[in-house]
Amino acid sequence: MVVLTYHKIKQKSEFEKQIQYLSEHYQIVDEFTESKTAQRQLIITADDGDPSFYYHAFPILKKYKIPAILFVITDLINSQKAFWWDEFEYYLGREEGNKKAWEVKTWANSKREAFLEELRNTSSKPLLKYKQLTTAQLKEMQEAGIRIANHSHTHPMFDQCTDQELEWEIKSSIEILKDLGFTHDVFAYPNGNYSELAEERLKEFGIKQAFLFDHKIHKSSLNLLRISRLAVNDNTPMWKFKLILSGWHTKLLPITKGFAKLKNKL
Ligand SMILES: [Zn+2]
Structure with missing residues (x-):
């Protein structure tokens, strides 16, 4: 199963081309499963709950009737922070x-x-x-098939938090999402940073799935609290978008990075 991660969606036109391509080549779902039929399945996720998702991505997703998961930072909902x-x-x-x-x-x-x-x-x-998304906007999206899920309370790096800080982050975000009727037990690590301790605490508080930000295609039968995701942008050109989806970009990246390093030395 392929999982894509977006952040801000600055423009509609390229995003629409990407969605068109995805809808023709994949079955797009909003829940991670590991069944064999999941091979041609894909999940679209977006981190941080930036308002641009509501203004630019949501109208396109609604038009094509495509689901997605939006991971929100609960302390920012309805705020100007x-x-x-x-x-x-x-x-x-x-x-x-x-x-x-x-x-x-x-x-x-x-x-x-x-x-x-x-x-x-x-x-x-x-x-x-910064005018963040409101409860009403999130609810409107939820009703149209966008899952609103957990991206922590204040977006700290989970591998840099103390046990107490982790507990507060997880408890607060779960409580708020539960109250609002959103998905509290599906989580995306802020910045993708995880640790054994963070994973233990997430499990303890009932988090069932946690997503990384490691630019990889998830391999089956691995830990459901470390689900890999591929990074894309609304301005990723189509040739690169297809390369990323194929998994080849991930494999080529260390080579091109190594090459760039070598070039810098010369
Ligand atoms: Zn984030």
Whole structure:
């Protein structure tokens, strides 16, 4: 079974071409199964619950009657809070902010949070606001076949969280999703980062399936708390989109990366 991951969907036209192609070549479903008939099945997922999904992806999916899973960050629903990685770009500028956002993903979660809080407090800029999706918009999508599922409460790196932080993240997100009538027990690791401890806690709190972000096609009979996904964008050109779906892109990537490294040395 192939699982695709999108994030922001900035434009409709390329996304529509991709959806058209997928609907002609795959049976698109919204639940991961490991049966043999699942070979030509595909799941479309999108992480973070960016409003662009509602404005650009949802109308196309509805038009073609295609299901998908949207993994949302529960603390952001109905809020004006920005994604924390966007805050880095806002305060530090595009290049520096982007670099920093990657760097802090390797820090202990409390250190990342403290650094961000300091940036907010010391900056002369007003707090960054971003109109997130509302419950009504999520419900509207759910009614039209989009599964709204769990992408944690505040999107920390799960491999950088303490046991207590993990528990709070998992408990809070489950509670909110349950209250709203969404899918609480299907989870996508923020940034794909996982650890043995995180996996144990997810299991304990009743999470049945957890998705990674490792740019691979899932091999059957592996751990259901480590389901592989392929990364795509709404602007991935069609030739590359097909290559990614074939699984060849994953195999070629280390070679091309190695080649780029070699070229840098020369
Ligand atoms: Zn995410």
